[in-house]
Amino acid sequence: MIIAERKPVDEIKGFIEGKKKVLVVGCRGCVTVCNAGGTKEVGILASLLRLDAQKDGRDLTVDEHTLERQCDPEYIDELVELVEKKYDAILSMACSVGPQFLARRYPKEKIYPSLNTCFIGGALAHGIWAEHCQACGNCIIHNFGGMCPISRCSKSLLNGPCGGSAGGVCEISKEVECIWHLIATKVMEENRLDEFAPIQPIKDWSSSRDGGPRKIVREELVK
Amino acid sequence: MTRELKTNSRLEKVLVSGAFAVTGELGPPRHCSAHEVAEKAKHLVGNVDSVNITDNQTAVVRMSSLAAGLLAQKEGLEANMQMVCRDRNRIAMESDLLGAHALGINNILALSGDHQKFGDHPQSKNVFDLDSINLIQVIKMMRDEGRLLSGQELPPEGRPKLFIGGAYNPFADPEDYRVHRVAKKVAAGADFLQSQCIYDMDRFRRFMAKAVDMGLTEKTYFLAGVTPLKSLGMARYMKNNVPGITVPDSLIDRLKGVPKEKQAEEGIKIACEQIQEFKEMKGVAGVHLMLIEWEHMVPTIVKEAKLVPRPQV
Numbered sequence: 071m072i073i074a075e076r077k078p079v080d081e082i083k084g085f086i087e088g089k090k091k092v093l094v095v096g097c098r099g100c101v102t103v104c105n106a107g108g109t110k111e112v113g114i115l116a117s118l119l120r121l122d123a124q125k126d127g128r129d130l131t132v133d134e135h136t137l138e139r140q141c142d143p144e145y146i147d148e149l150v151e152l153v154e155k156k157y158d159a160i161l162s163m164a165c166s167v168g169p170q171f172l173a174r175r176y177p178k179e180k181i182y183p184s185l186n187t188c189f190i191g192g193a194l195a196h197g198i199w200a201e202h203c204q205a206c207g208n209c210i211i212h213n214f215g216g217m218c219p220i221s222r223c224s225k226s227l228l229n230g231p232c233g234g235s236a237g238g239v240c241e242i243s244k245e246v247e248c249i250w251h252l253i254a255t256k257v258m259e260e261n262r263l264d265e266f267a268p269i270q271p272i273k274d275w276s277s278s279r280d281g282g283p284r285k286i287v288r289e290e291l292v293k
Numbered sequence: 294m295t296r297e298l299k300t301n302s303r304l305e306k307v308l309v310s311g312a313f314a315v316t317g318e319l320g321p322p323r324h325c326s327a328h329e330v331a332e333k334a335k336h337l338v339g340n341v342d343s344v345n346i347t348d349n350q351t352a353v354v355r356m357s358s359l360a361a362g363l364l365a366q367k368e369g370l371e372a373n374m375q376m377v378c379r380d381r382n383r384i385a386m387e388s389d390l391l392g393a394h395a396l397g398i399n400n401i402l403a404l405s406g407d408h409q410k411f412g413d414h415p416q417s418k419n420v421f422d423l424d425s426i427n428l429i430q431v432i433k434m435m436r437d438e439g440r441l442l443s444g445q446e447l448p449p450e451g452r453p454k455l456f457i458g459g460a461y462n463p464f465a466d467p468e469d470y471r472v473h474r475v476a477k478k479v480a481a482g483a484d485f486l487q488s489q490c491i492y493d494m495d496r497f498r499r500f501m502a503k504a505v506d507m508g509l510t511e512k513t514y515f516l517a518g519v520t521p522l523k524s525l526g527m528a529r530y531m532k533n534n535v536p537g538i539t540v541p542d543s544l545i546d547r548l549k550g551v552p553k554e555k556q557a558e559e560g561i562k563i564a565c566e567q568i569q570e571f572k573e574m575k576g577v578a579g580v581h582l583m584l585i586e587w588e589h590m591v592p593t594i595v596k597e598a599k600l601v602p603r604p605q606v
Binding site: 224225226227228229230231232233234235236237238239241242243248251254255257258263266267268269270272273275 | 378379383405406407408410411419421422423424425426427430431442460461462465466467469470473474476477480481489536537
């Protein structure tokens, strides 16, 4: 899923400076699962903003609403009635797709992103998420013992590990595991060095973001 | 190993002749003074067969390795231009390879490159379009097959005759896998390989025995990396702070037993003992002297290690 985290509250307060009526919009998709932008987090942010205004003696109304998803026009449409109530700012708590979809559907509104969209990843444990995919558009993890060196090696090496791998950690930080250490160790444990010996071919990045913004058209689904 | 020359590289000629090769290292300045390159070069002329010109090492911006390499060549050295995959994509690298050879560069060392997190521009975007092994393949393709990665053909007179180098680090992990990674560089087409600084001789002996056993040293020239320890402080720093370098306690103890003002001398002595062993070690074709910001000691070390005079080829 897409992993996101809330922006620092001061940055969000900056978005709504001088504004009197604000709508916070959550999303029940990925950001609910990673505890960044679901109903609960919408409630927390709204309360923070109300309390801050109260403390300063400012007049501020903060409404809350969570959509099923912010990456689908049909759910974005649900906001029509709320938007008619004329908000000074709409804070989206979805990944950055959400505020973009809101801005397109409601072009006269002032839409702000309240989350930073971080990466495609999964939960390692409760409260810990790690990047596992860079959306290169041509998955080859089966060549690496089921691990992705493009997203999980700091240098995206296809023929690692580099000379900075020490004690299972990456040269950039002791907090970053060396994925190539794990790949190489697995290959050796499974006695598969021979099949692992060929050089990984030079990657074609045209299916990645490098090929330009991407779009998928599934003819059988297009009405 | 005996074979025909592929390039006009002096380093290649020395290695093919069977002589024990010596390469040095020159770090370009963090500004554009040609004078500093010339000053550093003075200590190396006549003492090494070829000199590595580092490419923005540790991700700190310096004069480009091509420019500094050409300046070094003007002083009478032969440059081994380092090229990292961090800062350039395949388009820029192929272009620079063509340009470098057109300007007289005969050796290239293909590296992945230190991550920019270490350097003076940690906010930068990195490239890593190719990795070092892929880069070796590309250079070989351009030289031997006469084409670019795109398939674009290079006319016979327009193929970069570059002697292709790579790096190897027996001290990074996992230890048992290191020789297999080097095997990939050999298979990719590396003509010569230079190692990370060697301090842990036991581990290096184990590594070389495996490389010899796998037949790698029959296909590619292996040079052993030497960086003399200037002080006990440097030894401790290398041991604790440089990922992929191991310094055994026996070396630390040896430096501890020497008064501070004599530690540099002891470091040179240790390096000379290492070089003597490399000369006799099966599979080692030469040494790579990395005297980082200590270039003026090169004449001393090559003299004491009996590496001069260098062969005329």
